[in-house]
Amino acid sequence: MNRPGEPTVEALMARIAAxxxxxxxxTERVVKLEEELALARLHRFAPKSEKHIDRLFNEAEQAADEDAADNEDGGVVVLPDTGLPASEGATGKKRGRKALPENLPRERVEYDLxxxxxxxxxxxxxMHxxxxxxxxxxxIExxxxxxxNVRFKYACRHCDRTGINTPLVTAPMPAQPLPGSIATASTLAFALVHKYVDGTPLYRLAQAFERAGVPVSRGALGHWMIGSSEKHLARIYDVLKLRLR
Structure with missing residues (x-):
């Protein structure tokens, strides 16, 4: 029985939930601010030799101007004929668009009249x-x-008819990078590269998944990072550490 003036159990539970x-x-705001602070420090104290044009609003204009300057004809000086063998540098540097790598798969798309x-x-x-x-x-798509992951199950019809117990055998799955997680190895690699190579905060990565129609929370992404580090990347780190020593 509650005393007069004391809150009820329901009121206390509602206050605790709030x-x-x-x-x-x-907590989410603190994590977000920490990531923004780390990104700001990286931008401020990074080596000056690195070009951070990707942080500018006019990145497309600058990149297009640089590409146009690289592709301009000229810059090759015509030397007089001296009778000596031509040197390799006399022809100048080849300019123009680079060919796509030959190792990429090709898909033929035909257009006919x-x-x-x-x-x-x-x-x-x-006409022929x-x-x-x-x-x-x-x-790039x-x-x-x-x-x-479909695991086929097998049972014995003879034991089912005549025996007391019918053993069931289920096909096993290969070892997963994070057991119990919905992320495959390819998904983990995608998230890890965006986080640690491209420097994308987790909340932006979650927004990218959301735009792709896949709702993945920032907490789930954090578990992917921690689980990958503890189960796989830590062993690579230990091996590299021993090799450097």
């Missing part, structure tokens, strides 16, 4: 295909998909 929610919000346009515009006879013009473009 305080816990407020504590979670403050409609049948009504295959008649000769001069004599109206049917004499060749093709091939141009290459770089196509990031897709999110769900892997359904």
């Amino acid at each position: 305080l816990q929610a407020q504590n979670r919000q403050l 409609p049948d009504d346009q295959k008649a000769c515009p001069c004599c109206r006879h049917q 295909r004499m060749g093709e013009a091939v141009t290459e473009q770089l196509h 990031v897709k999110a998909k769900v892997l359904q």
Whole structure:
């Protein structure tokens, strides 16, 4: 029985729940501010030799101007004929767009004329295909998909009919990088590269997953980072440490 003036149990539980929610919000804000502070320190105290044009609003304009300057013709001095063998540096540096790497897979996309346009515009006879013009473009596509791990189960029909117990055997799965997690090795690599190579804070990474239609909380991303470090990256770190020593 509550004394007069004392809060009830329901009121205390509601107050505790409100305080816990407020504590979670403050914790998330502290983590966000710490990440922003670390990023600001990195931007301020990074070596001056590194170019941080990626932090500027006019990055596209600057990059386009630099590319145009690199691709300009000129800069090659024509030397008089001296009768001596030509040196390798006399031809100048080749300019222009670099070819795409040969090791990348190629996908052929064909574009053909409609049948009504295959008649000769001069004599109206049917034209034949004499060749093709091939141009290459770089196509990068990031897709999110769900892997359904189907493990087949087996049982003995004879034991099912005649025996007391029917043993069940389920096909095993390969070892997973983080057991019990929804993230595959590819997903973990994607998140780790964006976090530690590109310097993307976790809340921005969570926003990137959200834009891709995959709601992943910042807490889950944090567990991915910690679990990957403890189970895998720590062993690589120990080996590198021993090798350097």
